[in-house]
Amino acid sequence: MSDTATTTGRPPSVYVPSAEALATVLAPGERPPRPGALSASLTFGWRAMLKIKHVPEQLFDVTAFPIIMVLMFTYLFGGALADSPRDYLQFFLPGIMVTSVVMITMYTGVGLNNDIEKGVFDRIRTLPVWRPAALVGMIFGDVLRYVLAAVVILGVGLVLGFRPAGGPVGVLAGIGLLVIFSFAFSWVWTFFGLVLRSEKSVMGVSMMVLFPLTFLSNVFVDPVTMPGWLQAFVKANPVTHLVAAVRAAMAGSSDATNTMWLLLWSAGFVAVFGTLTMYRYNRR
Amino acid sequence: MSNRNTGLAVEADGLVRSFGSTRALDGLDLQVPAGTVYGLLGPNGAGKTTAVRVLATLLRPDGGRARVFGHDVVAEADAVRARVSLTGQYASLDEDLTGAENLVLLGRLLGLARPAARQRADQLLAAFGLTEAAGRQVKKYSGGMRRRIDIAASILNTPDLLFLDEPTTGLDPRSRNQVWEIIRAVVAHGTTVLLTTQYLDEADQLAGRIAVVDQGRVIAEGTPGELKSSVGSGTVHVRLRDAGERTRAEQVLRAALGVPVQLEADPVALTARVGEDGTDLEAGEQAARALGELARAGIVVDDFSLGQPSLDEVFLALTDHPAVGADERDDELEAAR
Numbered sequence: 001m002s003d004t005a006t007t008t009g010r011p012p013s014v015y016v017p018s019a020e021a022l023a024t025v026l027a028p029g030e031r032p033p034r035p036g037a038l039s040a041s042l043t044f045g046w047r048a049m050l051k052i053k054h055v056p057e058q059l060f061d062v063t064a065f066p067i068i069m070v071l072m073f074t075y076l077f078g079g080a081l082a083d084s085p086r087d088y089l090q091f092f093l094p095g096i097m098v099t100s101v102v103m104i105t106m107y108t109g110v111g112l113n114n115d116i117e118k119g120v121f122d123r124i125r126t127l128p129v130w131r132p133a134a135l136v137g138m139i140f141g142d143v144l145r146y147v148l149a150a151v152v153i154l155g156v157g158l159v160l161g162f163r164p165a166g167g168p169v170g171v172l173a174g175i176g177l178l179v180i181f182s183f184a185f186s187w188v189w190t191f192f193g194l195v196l197r198s199e200k201s202v203m204g205v206s207m208m209v210l211f212p213l214t215f216l217s218n219v220f221v222d223p224v225t226m227p228g229w230l231q232a233f234v235k236a237n238p239v240t241h242l243v244a245a246v247r248a249a250m251a252g253s254s255d256a257t258n259t260m261w262l263l264l265w266s267a268g269f270v271a272v273f274g275t276l277t278m279y280r281y282n283r284r
Numbered sequence: 285m286s287n288r289n290t291g292l293a294v295e296a297d298g299l300v301r302s303f304g305s306t307r308a309l310d311g312l313d314l315q316v317p318a319g320t321v322y323g324l325l326g327p328n329g330a331g332k333t334t335a336v337r338v339l340a341t342l343l344r345p346d347g348g349r350a351r352v353f354g355h356d357v358v359a360e361a362d363a364v365r366a367r368v369s370l371t372g373q374y375a376s377l378d379e380d381l382t383g384a385e386n387l388v389l390l391g392r393l394l395g396l397a398r399p400a401a402r403q404r405a406d407q408l409l410a411a412f413g414l415t416e417a418a419g420r421q422v423k424k425y426s427g428g429m430r431r432r433i434d435i436a437a438s439i440l441n442t443p444d445l446l447f448l449d450e451p452t453t454g455l456d457p458r459s460r461n462q463v464w465e466i467i468r469a470v471v472a473h474g475t476t477v478l479l480t481t482q483y484l485d486e487a488d489q490l491a492g493r494i495a496v497v498d499q500g501r502v503i504a505e506g507t508p509g510e511l512k513s514s515v516g517s518g519t520v521h522v523r524l525r526d527a528g529e530r531t532r533a534e535q536v537l538r539a540a541l542g543v544p545v546q547l548e549a550d551p552v553a554l555t556a557r558v559g560e561d562g563t564d565l566e567a568g569e570q571a572a573r574a575l576g577e578l579a580r581a582g583i584v585v586d587d588f589s590l591g592q593p594s595l596d597e598v599f600l601a602l603t604d605h606p607a608v609g610a611d612e613r614d615d616e617l618e619a620a621r
Contacts, residue, residue, distance in 0.1 A: 015413030015428075021411040028442040029442065032395035047389055050389075051378070051380050126369065129393055
């Protein structure tokens with residue numbers, strides 16, 4: 001009887017390497033030309049998409065977290081800082097969108113740190129492709145997450161009564177600026193992801209950077225009531241420029257000065273932290 | 285221009301690499317003839333993994349130089365990368381992705397168009413008996429399947445030189461045999477293989493030449509036969525019925541074999557190296573004689589065997605210290621940060 005029990009199950013298929021089958025895959029073929037920088041980066045971006053497909057839980061931080069942020073702060077501060085939560089939302093939504101997305105950028109560093117702990121980066125680093133491609137592709141994948149988070153926040157905002165004067169074009173322009181800045185800012189985290197010892201330390205450092213950067217800004221309140229020294233920090237803070245530019249775009253006007261500052265900051269982040277990242281990446 | 289299977293695949297001169305205060309490579313010299321399997325044999329922490337990582341362009345040496353098919357691993361890293369592949373000790377694929385996705389991804393990165401990359405992936409999966417597992421995430425693969433998909437990924441572009449870092453550590457005997465078969469097929473098709481291992485029998489089975497590595501240096505080099513005969517062709521292992529007889533057994537064995545006899549930690553066990561400078565046949569004769577003498581002396585033997593020297597014994601003979609060490613990659617991860 002025990003015989004039938006063992007034979008009804010699927011027989012374990014034992015792999016026997018066959019010389020002929022191996023010969024077909026081992027015949028040296030012609031080497032294709034190496035892919036270009038953009039093509040390699042997009043392929044790594046595709047890897048990020050596949051990871052989202054297989055581990056969809058990772059989208060939790062770009063969906064649930066932003067919703068909580070919007071609801072929490074709108075009703076927490078709305079009545080106190082403006083006549084009603086609905087009024088506050090007109091001022092606040094672009095700011096909380098920026099805050100949430102900028103906070104999410106740190107997962108780039110966490111993800112990279114994780115990847116390095118596993119062996120997959122060894123293989124990637126021995127491939128004859130444009131060196132930054134793996135990191136650029138990774139950030140391409142993250143950009144999709146940023147867009148998703150921004151759209152979720154916009155959706156919640158519209159439901160709660162956010163009515164941007166700039167219409168679809170203004171909103172798109174605002175999200176565009178936010179994505180440009182977030183792409184650039186992600187390079188800060190690739191650097192820390194490479195330098196720091198563990199996922200936990202990346203999280204720790206990012207909290208120390210992100211809390212002051214997002215809260216000490218014009219996101220929640222107008223800086224005029226702040227003491228002078230704080231105003232000085234808020235004025236220099238790139239997040240302040242970003243929020244001002246996004247607010248202006250969504251309100252249907254444009255803020256050339258802040259937009260210029262934000263683009264300069266973005267270029268600076270890529271130049272400085274992109275270079276540092278690649279130096280670390282090549283030097284390990 | 286060096287051909288893929290003539291001349292030297294690897295030339296290393298005095299490679300040095302430290303991690304903090306640990307000197308993982310301490311003047312390592314290596315010459316790997318193209319078209320062969322070359323074994324780097326040594327315990328954990330000997331510097332094998334570090335050597336492979338320097339040669340695969342993953343680490344820069346602090347001193348010395350290395351060339352792969354004539355290209356400097358630092359100055360011409362890209363040219364080296366175009367000709368080598370690495371299967372690391374730890375899964376070197378994305379474990380969240382399926383086997384097929386991993387192979388298509390790598391195919392694309394190596395320049396294949398999407399349909400060609402798919403076709404190549406299917407071919408490899410079939411040849412490595414993974415067609416059924418193609419759609420499963422790599423993290424759900426068994427140890428043997430993981431190794432196979434890893435090696436499949438490494439030969440995607442039929443490299444000229446394949447690094448295999450401890451390809452069979454932790455595998456069951458059947459999976460180990462499969463990997464050995466694959467390695468034999470790979471080298472038969474002209475790819476040079478540089479493999480690291482802790483097992484003498486693995487190096488013996490596969491490698492044309494072996495370098496024994498200890499403390500970041502090559503301490504012996506040669507064909508498996510040369511290495512073994514330099515250490516002695518075999519080791520006699522004896523287990524007695526009665527621990528009280530061990531001193532007498534030691535005297536009998538020493539007289540019969542004419543070599544020093546080691547007392548093992550196990551109170552009834554003794555070992556002795558035989559055939560130091562003789563042939564395998566002489567080693568057998570000596571062992572037979574020793575067994576006879578023990579019987580004649582009235583010592584009851586529970587277990588008696590003649591085996592190849594183990595890595596521990598090769599080590600002991602070459603270095604006078606046993607083969608123990610820490611895990612290098614942990615050292616490296618610690619020190620790199």
